[in-house]
Amino acid sequence: MLETSPKIEEVGIYNAKKAKEWKVQPSKTSKNCHNYIRSIVDTLNLEPNPEKNVIALSLGDPTIYGNLNPSKETTEAVQKALEATSYNGYGPCVGFESARKAVANYLSYDGVEFNPRDIILCSGCSSSLDLCISAVACSSRNDNILMPKPGFPIYRTLAESMGIGVKTYNLLPEKGWEIDLLHLESQIDQNTAVIILNNPSNPCGSVYDEDHLRAFLSIARRYQIPVIADEVYERIVFPHKKFVSTAALESGVPILICGGLAKRFLVPGWRIGWIAVHDPIDALSDIRTALLALSQKIIGCNTLIQGAIPSVLLETPQSFYEDIINFLLENAKMTYDALKKIPGLVPYMPDGALYMMVKVDLEKFPEFETGLQFITGLMEEESVFCLPGDCFQLPGFMRIVITVPTDLMIEACNRISDFCNKYYT
Structure with a gap:
């Protein structure tokens, strides 16, 4: 006798019964993936003062208030790429040759020469970091990465999601957030796969000079450890400093430089x-192959913007960059001068990037046991939101952005002053 298929009604009853037994397990990668800024901020239960508009000094997005916008040449380049209709389809996983050539030319200065073969385009700098960490480190070897402390938490997020260990090396606030080179060296072990350098720094706003970078790279060379250089804030540097790319120092250290258009x-x-x-000793041939393979995960980045990149990088006038630097410098000076007058706060004047770190002397604010409580109180009473240093593994500090319109920055400093004067003892 031929078997007959179950009736649709019977299948529905079966599935309904079985549904209660289902338990689809999340992956280990997803369990290990933590956004450390969100995990801290979301637990603060922040409620602003309804009588005061919120001033967010927390967001690393320079466009958020509309006072900083891309150049006319940049937007026109995208419009031309759109009208050309040549960039609506898929592109190569590593990016169009024309776009990679433009980036190679843009990065070729101070004696450094890149060619299109050296460039892989990604979906933002965070994607670049993801590919680099994935290419050089793996959990099966019990690898670890070394990252700065304080440092941007995305490095930790990316590594830990892949089961890769994370160790930190200290930055020294009293020395302009220079690397504690002795501590860095003490953190290296046989499983250290790569050292991450962030210059200019998020969250510190520090910019390292050539001598300090050479000292850092000499350690990497001594232990034969490659470097991932996060240089997304490259050339956002105040006039008294100069941005020096690690690639320009002829250190003999293989370096993967991550950057992008964002900042x-x-x-x-x-x-x-x-x-x-940047591979002066030809040590990264296998890593190049790995990066090419990993680029196939995203199947290329935004092709429309790729079409615009040659014009963006070539035609943006120097005056555009100078105007941004001048605005950031004046905002930083004003903010630093205002905050250093506030009892209980110690601001650290940045040399570049978009941020300023401020130490909170909690002993002078006994109302608050932790920096997180201090940040919460500032938001609840004054509607000013700063990122707590805990987000960057440095409790007792807060990070503020200096991209906010000047009038709002002044207002924020006044509110911070009122808050601190109220609780300072």
């Missing part, structure tokens, strides 16, 4: 980043 060109939402492979 200097004021277009973080366009999601264009890059990896530039």
Whole structure:
């Protein structure tokens, strides 16, 4: 006798019964993936003062208030790429040759020469970092990465999601957030796969000079550990400093440089980043192959913006960059001068990037046991939101952005002053 298929009604009853037994398990990668800023901020239960508008000094997005916008040449380049209709389809996983050539030319200065083969385009600088960490480290070897403390938590998020260990090396606030080189060296072990350098720094706003970078790279060379250099804030540097790329120092250290359009060109939402492979000793041939393979996971980045990159990088006038630097410097000076007059706070004047770190002397504010409580109180009473240093593994500090319109920055400093004077003892 031939077997007959179950009736649809019977299948429905069966599935309904079985549904209660289902338990689809999340992956280990997802369980290990933590956004450390969100995990801290979301637990603060922040409620602003309803009588005061919120001033967010927390967001690393320079476009948020509308006072900083991309250049006319940048937007026109995208319009031309759109009208050309040549960039609506898929592109190569590593990016169009024309776009990679433009990035190579843009990064070729101070004696450094890149070619298109050295460039891989990614979906934002965070994607560049993801590919680099994935290419050089793996959990099966019990690898770890070394990252700065304080440091941007995305490094930790990316590594730990893949089961890769994370160790930190200290930055020294009293020395302009220089690297504690002795501590860095003490953290290296046989499983250290790569050292991450962030210059200019988020969250510190520090910019390292050539001598300090050479000292850092000499350690990497001594232990034969490659470097991932997060240089997404490259050339956002105040006039008394100079940006020096690690690639320009002829250190003999293989370096994966991560950058993108987001910060200097004021277009973080366009999601264009890059990896530039600097390999003076030909140590990264297998890593190049790995990066090419990993680039196939995203099947290329935004092709429309790729079409615009040559014009963006070539035609943006120097005056555009200078105007941004001048605005950031004046805002930083004003903010620093205002905050250093406030009892219980110690601001650290940045040398570049978009941020300023401020130490909170909690002993002078006994109302608050932790920096998180201090940040919460500031939001609840004054509607000013700063990121707590805990987000960057440095409790007792807070990070503020200096991209906010000047009038709002002045208002925020006044409110912070009122709050601190109220609780300072």
